[in-house]
Each structure stands twice: as C-alpha cells, then as structure tokens.
Amino acid sequence: MALRKEIAILGAGPAAIATACALRRLGHEVLLIGVPRNTAVEGVSQRTLGLLREHGLAAAADSVGGPGERVGSWGGIDVAGNSEYVVQRAEFDRALLADAAAMGVRICAERVVRYERLGALWRVHTKRNYVDCRVAVDARGRRAQRSPRRGPALIAVCQRLCTPRTGRVFTRLEAIAQGWCWLAADGRGMSWLQITSGREPSLRLGLDEHLRRLVATAPQVAADLSGAIATGAPIARAATPSLCTRPDEPGLIRAGDAAIALDPLSGQGMYEALRSVVAVTGAVRGYLSGYWDPIAKFMAERTAELWQQSSLKAAHHYGQEAQKNPSPFWSEAAARYRAIQPAPPIPGGARIDWRPVLNSARIELRRVVVTPQFPRGVWQVDAVDLPKLLDFLHAARTTDVACAARRFGCPPAAAAHAMQWLSDHGLLEPAGPAGGTGPHGSPADRLD
Numbered sequence: 001m002a003l004r005k006e007i008a009i010l011g012a013g014p015a016a017i018a019t020a021c022a023l024r025r026l027g028h029e030v031l032l033i034g035v036p037r038n039t040a041v042e043g044v045s046q047r048t049l050g051l052l053r054e055h056g057l058a059a060a061a062d063s064v065g066g067p068g069e070r071v072g073s074w075g076g077i078d079v080a081g082n083s084e085y086v087v088q089r090a091e092f093d094r095a096l097l098a099d100a101a102a103m104g105v106r107i108c109a110e111r112v113v114r115y116e117r118l119g120a121l122w123r124v125h126t127k128r129n130y131v132d133c134r135v136a137v138d139a140r141g142r143r144a145q146r147s148p149r150r151g152p153a154l155i156a157v158c159q160r161l162c163t164p165r166t167g168r169v170f171t172r173l174e175a176i177a178q179g180w181c182w183l184a185a186d187g188r189g190m191s192w193l194q195i196t197s198g199r200e201p202s203l204r205l206g207l208d209e210h211l212r213r214l215v216a217t218a219p220q221v222a223a224d225l226s227g228a229i230a231t232g233a234p235i236a237r238a239a240t241p242s243l244c245t246r247p248d249e250p251g252l253i254r255a256g257d258a259a260i261a262l263d264p265l266s267g268q269g270m271y272e273a274l275r276s277v278v279a280v281t282g283a284v285r286g287y288l289s290g291y292w293d294p295i296a297k298f299m300a301e302r303t304a305e306l307w308q309q310s311s312l313k314a315a316h317h318y319g320q321e322a323q324k325n326p327s328p329f330w331s332e333a334a335a336r337y338r339a340i341q342p343a344p345p346i347p348g349g350a351r352i353d354w355r356p357v358l359n360s361a362r363i364e365l366r367r368v369v370v371t372p373q374f375p376r377g378v379w380q381v382d383a384v385d386l387p388k389l390l391d392f393l394h395a396a397r398t399t400d401v402a403c404a405a406r407r408f409g410c411p412p413a414a415a416a417h418a419m420q421w422l423s424d425h426g427l428l429e430p431a432g433p434a435g436g437t438g439p440h441g442s443p444a445d446r447l448d
C-alpha cells in the first residue's frame with residue numbers, strides 16, 4: 001500500500017520518537033516508520049531524564065532505574081560523588097513507542113529498506129510498502145550514517161549477568177590498558193558489563209574469551225562480579241564516534257546518532273540525541289515554510305560544532321588517562337582526538353552578519369552578532385533582538401536603558417542585559433552611571 005504523508009520519521013529510538021512527539025505537539029501529522037532494536041543497558045544523567053520529561057516522554061522516563069551511585073576512577077582521580085540512572089534499552093525503547101502512540105503519532109512498525117528523492121518528495125521504502133513524504137527525518141542511529149568522519153576505532157563488548165540482589169544500584173568506571181570497563185548494577189540481580197577497546201587481538205578468540213581476559217585486568221570490576229553468572233551471549237556494539245559528512249538534501253534531515261554519534265565514554269549520546277530535537281523540529285518546520293539553504297547550513301554548523309567540542313573534551317579525557325596509563329590504546333586515541341582540528345577562529349572582533357537561527361520552533365535567516373566565541377551568531381539576549389537594538393541605539397544616539405526598554409516593549413532589566421552583552425563584546429560603549437544620552441563612539445567600522 002502506498003501512502004502520502006507530509007512528514008515521515010525513520011527510526012524508533014529517542015531521537016525519532018522525541019522528534020515525532022514534538023512535531024505532533026505543534027500540530028503536524030507524523031508517520032513514524034521504525035522497529036525497536038536496542039537490547040543494551042546504558043547510563044544517563046539527571047539532565048537527560050529532565051529532557052525526556054520536557055519532551056513529554058513520561059513512560060520512557062518512568063522506565064529508567066536509579067539513581068545509582070557512580071563509582072570508579074579516571075586518570076587516577078576518584079569519580080565518586082555523582083549519580084547515574086540505569087536504562088534497560090529494550091524496556092526503555094518499548095516505553096518510547098508507548099509515549100509516541102499516546103501522543104497520536106501514527107506508527108508503522110517496519111524496517112526502512114531505502115529512500116530516494118522523487119521530484120519534490122522523498123519516497124521511503126519498507127519491505128512491503130512505500131511512503132511518499134515532503135520531509136523525511138532519518139533517525140535510524142549510527143548505522144544510517146553515510147561518508148562519516150571518524151574518531152578512534154572502538155568496539156564495545158557487553159554481557160548481561162545475574163548477580164546477588166543487593167538493593168544497591170550503582171555504575172562503575174574503570175580504565176584498563178586496552179580500554180575501559182563500565183559496569184551497571186540494578187540492585188535487583190541484573191548487572192551489565194561493557195568493555196570498550198580498540199580492535200584487540202583477543203576479539204579473534206571469541207567475545208567470551210575477550211571479556212574474560214580483559215576483566216582479569218580490571219580488579220575492581222572483577223571484584224564486583226565475583227560469583228556473577230552470565231545470562232545470554234555477549235554482544236558487540238560498534239562504538240566508533242562519527243560525524244555524518246553527507247550534507248542534508250532539501251527535505252531530508254538527519255537526527256540523533258544518524259547525524260553525529262559520540263564516544264560512549266561521554267555518556268552523553270542520549271542527551272545530545274534529545275537535545276537535537278529542537279533544531280530538527282525547527283528544520284522540518286522551516287522547510288515546510290519554504291526555506292532550505294539556511295536550514296542546511298544551520299544543521300551542518302550545529303553538528304560540526306558539537307563534533308569539535310566533543311572531540312576536544314574526549315582529547316582531554318583520553319589524554320588524562322594516557323598520562324597515567326601510557327598504553328598504545330590511550331595514547332593513540334588521545335592523539336586521534338587531538339588531530340580533529342577546531343574550526344579556525346573568526347578573524348577580528350564582533351560583527352553583524354546574516355545567519356540561520358532557531359525562532360519559535362522554526363529555522364530562519366536573521367541578522368545576528370557573530371563573535372570569535374559565538375561563530376554561529378547570537379541574535380537575542382533576554383528576547384531582545386541584538387542587531388535591532390544596536391541599530392536603534394546608534395540611530396537614537398543613546399545608551400539610555402529606559403528608552404531602549406520602551407522602544408522594544410521589554411522590561412528594563414532585559415534591555416540592560418542585552419546592552420551589557422553588546423558592551424561586553426565591544427559593540428557598545430558602557431553606559432554612564434545614569435544611563436545617559438548623547439554621542440558615543442560608533443563601532444560601525446566593525447559592522448558589515
């Protein structure tokens with residue numbers, strides 16, 4: 001059966017379902033085409049849980065266990081003191097689908113085989129059907145990436161285990177020469193061991209033997225697992241961090257891991273997948289309103305920025321461990337991350353430029369203030385439009401807060417905050433003690 005839809009979302013993980021629900025809330029008809037896959041256990045922070053609730057994914061949030069105590073060490077420093085929630089992905093992904101259904105998202109539980117562009121539409125093929133849509137959001141996870149740029153090659157081997165019911169929920173992080181171990185215990189008799197490494201020779205001996213050999217080098221994890229019994233077979237998960245470099249095409253938008261898959265060491269994969277939903281939703285709505293080029297630019301710059309920031313952090317974390325443990329794994333992974341160059345800084349100081357921005361759940365082109373610190377531009381502070389404020393202050397030759405607040409219909413505190421921001425970035429002279437009016441040095445030579 002062929003269908004015609006405005007928006008099709010491909011995938012059934014957090015990025016797909018949070019995007020589908022956000023678009024439903026904004027009044028769009030959405031068809032989700034996806035099959036749940038994940039059987040793993042993962043850890044999330046309190047702020048990820050907060051994002052799930054913000055997106056209205058209550059069943060998914062309720063399925064999360066914990067919080068548990070986070071223990072272990074990194075680069076010789078104790079990481080205890082934080083907490084981490086334990087996510088059984090099979091249960092969590094089922095709850096996500098329940099949230100989508102409750103939100104009125106239409107679900108087609110089929111595997112996407114391929115999609116293609118047909119004129120102004122995208123045709124998404126499943127084994128039995130196809131769907132024509134104006135917008136396709138590809139949220140099928142890291143395996144959907146095309147032409148990725150990669151960080152260090154990583155593989156995670158995982159094993160579910162039966163352990164005593166201690167009532168203690170905890171996660172443990174322990175570095176070893178070949179990589180790092182993450183152990184999660186739900187206190188109800190389930191533990192999950194994950195060992196992330198490079199392509200170790202021991203992998204050729206089978207996953208069981210590989211795990212056995214590496215656990216033997218992790219004394220704390222081995223102690224936690226004393227007496228544990230493996231349940232089911234171990235699984236291997238591709239864990240290489242990667243950035244999809246194939247540009248989005250008109251009406252095709254990538255979300256979550258399909259756009260950028262982070263190093264699992266960050267523990268931020270789910271958080272970033274959920275955080276991307278606002279941008280993805282804005283891209284869908286912007287495209288439906290007739291824009292494309294600014295959207296493609298916004299999405300590409302957003303993921304490139306996240307790739308650089310996360311690589312910088314990873315270089316730091318891997319470098320910390322490499323200092324204490326200078327094995328080839330740590331030294332090479334740290335070097336690989338260091339080789340990911342940050343974008344060259346924007347020459348000169350702050351200036352006004354046109355950039356795509358997210359405005360009321362829609363991406364559109366706006367005048368923004370670009371600075372070396374904010375290369376993608378800032379267009380509002382406290383809901384005050386910065387370029388318009390600057391235009392007004394120059395034209396009126398004033399730095400009077402009350403006057404600006406009247407002109408922009410905002411509280412004086414918001415006008416003062418926006419003016420302070422312009423002043424901090426060298427676009428405005430600081431106001432005198434009384435705010436004052438009168439001539440002030442024009443930064444017009446900084447403006448385009």
Ligand SMILES: Cc1cc2nc3c(=O)[nH]c(=O)nc-3n(C[C@H](O)[C@H](O)[C@H](O)COP(=O)(O)OP(=O)(O)OC[C@H]3O[C@@H](n4cnc5c(N)ncnc54)[C@H](O)[C@@H]3O)c2cc1C
Nearest residue numbers: 011012013014015035037043112140141156256257269270
């Ligand atoms: C080893 C490892 C450990 C990790 N640990 C953590 C952690 O502790 N904390 C954390 O926050 N993140 C962790 N992550 C990252 C986290 O899994 C992802 O970042 C997050 O799930 C991304 O969500 P997503 O919706 O983009 O993709 P996914 O969760 O991968 O969802 C993709 C969905 O698309 C479906 N799908 C795939 N192909 C098709 C198809 N052809 N047709 C239809 N549907 C399809 C899949 O079945 C799945 O439902 C880890 C990742 C790895 C590899």
